[in-house]
Amino acid sequence: ILLDLGLAYGMRYEYPSAERCFExxxxxxxxxxxxxxxxxxxxxxxxxxxxxxHYFERAxxxxxxxxxxxxxxxxxxxxxxxxxxAAALVDRALHLDGGCALAWLVRARLERLAGRPDxxxxxxxxxxxxxxxxxxxxxxxxxxxxxxxxxxxxxFDEAMAAWLKAKELLQPSAAQYIASQESVHLQLQQASxxxxxxxxxxxxDFGATLQPPHRLALLCGxxxxxxxxxxxxxxxxxxxxxAEETPIFFETYLALRRGxxxxxxxxxxxxxxxxxxxxxxxxxxxxxxxxxxxxxxGDRLLIDKNPSLTTLIPAIIRVFPEAKFLxxxxxPRDVCLSFFMQPLPxxxxxxxxxxxxxxxxxxxxxxxxxxxxxxxxxxPFIEVRYEELVEDLESVAKRVLEFLGLxxxxxxxxxxxxxxxxLVRSPTYADxxxxxxxxxxxxxxxxxxxxxxxxxxxxPFVKAFGYG
Numbered sequence: 402i403l404l405d406l407g408l409a410y411g412m413r414y415e416y417p418s419a420e421r422c423f424e425x426x427x428x429x430x431x432x433x434x435x436x437x438x439x440x441x442x443x444x445x446x447x448x449x450x451x452x453x454x455h456y457f458e459r460a461x462x463x464x465x466x467x468x469x470x471x472x473x474x475x476x477x478x479x480x481x482x483x484x485x486x487a488a489a490l491v492d493r494a495l496h497l498d499g500g501c502a503l504a505w506l507v508r509a510r511l512e513r514l515a516g517r518p519d520x521x522x523x524x525x526x527x528x529x530x531x532x533x534x535x536x537x538x539x540x541x542x543x544x545x546x547x548x549x550x551x552x553x554x555x556x557f558d559e560a561m562a563a564w565l566k567a568k569e570l571l572q573p574s575a576a577q578y579i580a581s582q583e584s585v586h587l588q589l590q591q592a593s594x595x596x597x598x599x600x601x602x603x604x605x606d607f608g609a610t611l612q613p614p615h616r617l618a619l620l621c622g623x624x625x626x627x628x629x630x631x632x633x634x635x636x637x638x639x640x641x642x643x644a645e646e647t648p649i650f651f652e653t654y655l656a657l658r659r660g661x662x663x664x665x666x667x668x669x670x671x672x673x674x675x676x677x678x679x680x681x682x683x684x685x686x687x688x689x690x691x692x693x694x695x696x697x698x699g700d701r702l703l704i705d706k707n708p709s710l711t712t713l714i715p716a717i718i719r720v721f722p723e724a725k726f727l728x729x730x731x732x733p734r735d736v737c738l739s740f741f742m743q744p745l746p747x748x749x750x751x752x753x754x755x756x757x758x759x760x761x762x763x764x765x766x767x768x769x770x771x772x773x774x775x776x777x778x779x780x781p782f783i784e785v786r787y788e789e790l791v792e793d794l795e796s797v798a799k800r801v802l803e804f805l806g807l808x809x810x811x812x813x814x815x816x817x818x819x820x821x822x823x824l825v826r827s828p829t830y831a832d833x834x835x836x837x838x839x840x841x842x843x844x845x846x847x848x849x850x851x852x853x854x855x856x857x858x859x860x861p862f863v864k865a866f867g868y869g
Contacts (some may be wrong), residue, residue: 414692465697468498473755545744578752622729627787734845
């Protein structure tokens with residue numbers, strides 16, 4: 402009960418209360434190692450990786466610590482770029498249990514990070530030959546990891562086969578999400594059809610009654626469009642603080658939906674929100690954001706980076722009419738391929754990415770909202786192309802900072818140094834701790850034959866965003 406209560410506090414960003422519950426749970430638990438490991442797992446689930454590492458480090462010092470606990474701590478050390486420590490923990494895990502599939506997966510990943518792809522591939526092939534049911538989720542991650550290694554070696558057909566194998570293993574569990582995804586797409590179509598320029602203008606004008614205004618910008622677009630790179634560049638500026646893909650605004654919107662039927666349209670929810678309810682939503686959002694940032698936002702510009710919030714652009718305008726919008730763009734073909742390659746946990750959104758057809762369909766649904774809303778809204782916005790960002794970082798950074806009303810600061814050019822000094826929660830945490838990499842531009846051409854059947858669906862976006 403105490404562990405579950407701590408998780409509930411953590412999900413509400415009340416981290417000191419979560420820690421108090423976890424500590425009490427550890428005191429009363431007969432199996433200290435198990436309680437500490439579960440506390441660490443809960444902290445990881447609400448993205449408090451520093452707390453998670455603290456609990457796992459204590460867990461491995463207890464009698465009865467399992468190989469799984471050592472391996473999960475190794476994964477956290479990898480995220481903190483403590484690769485030697487991670488390797489030592491994997492060794493200890495395998496000493497306890499030579500058959501720990503997760504430990505072999507992490508060892509393979511560490512070999513790849515150390516520049517030994519052949520050894521990483523050998524370890525992965527051995528892991529993937531084990532078809533025991535309890536290794537199912539680890540093998541899925543293993544196929545994704547193998548696909549990435551093969552792609553880097555130019556073995557593109559083999560890489561695609563590996564990713565398809567991972568998705569084949571996930572497919573039986575995806576059916577429950579597909580029907581719900583269709584409903585989401587229908588709601589997005591309704592929003593595009595019904596939320597007009599005049600409605601967005603009325604919501605924008607309502608901002609004059611909402612005082613004081615907040616310094617807020619939404620960084621959106623489609624996942625894998627360079628949102629994390631742009632975020633880390635801007636977060637290097639002393640006048641900016643960024644939030645990495647938190648669910649906070651989704652929770653804000655769900656609070657506005659309370660009392661409506663499941664099928665209620667976005668327009669009906671937003672347009673019927675009383676002024677006082679909008680003010681409560683604003684206050685709740687910033688209260689949670691301050692808790693998430695340990696009350697350190699101050700007077701800095703908050704950048705809420707979350708590609709998934711592209712679907713809620715109208716809601717952002719309704720609740721925060723003063724918000725500015727940064728929209729990351731990238732060649733739609735590169736976006737779809739890159740996202741198809743990602744080892745995402747199965748959920749309502751990621752179920753769409755189990756096939757290239759579903760990936761393209763999801764891209765069209767998400768970016769269709771931007772194509773419709775961008776020309777209608779009066780909020781300031783700027784589109785930032787990934788290809789231009791990696792080609793001329795300084796020019797693009799100056800243009801974006803000017804748009805945000807921030808002075809130039811050369812520290813943004815050394816974003817990779819800044820990223821290495823902080824914990825990056827995004828799945829691309831390893832990439833943004835390195836200098837700008839240009840090799841991902843035009844990567845889709847290596848898989849053109851696989852994308853070809855759905856190129857017609859992408860063509861309107863290719864042309865609209867200037868990639869034709």
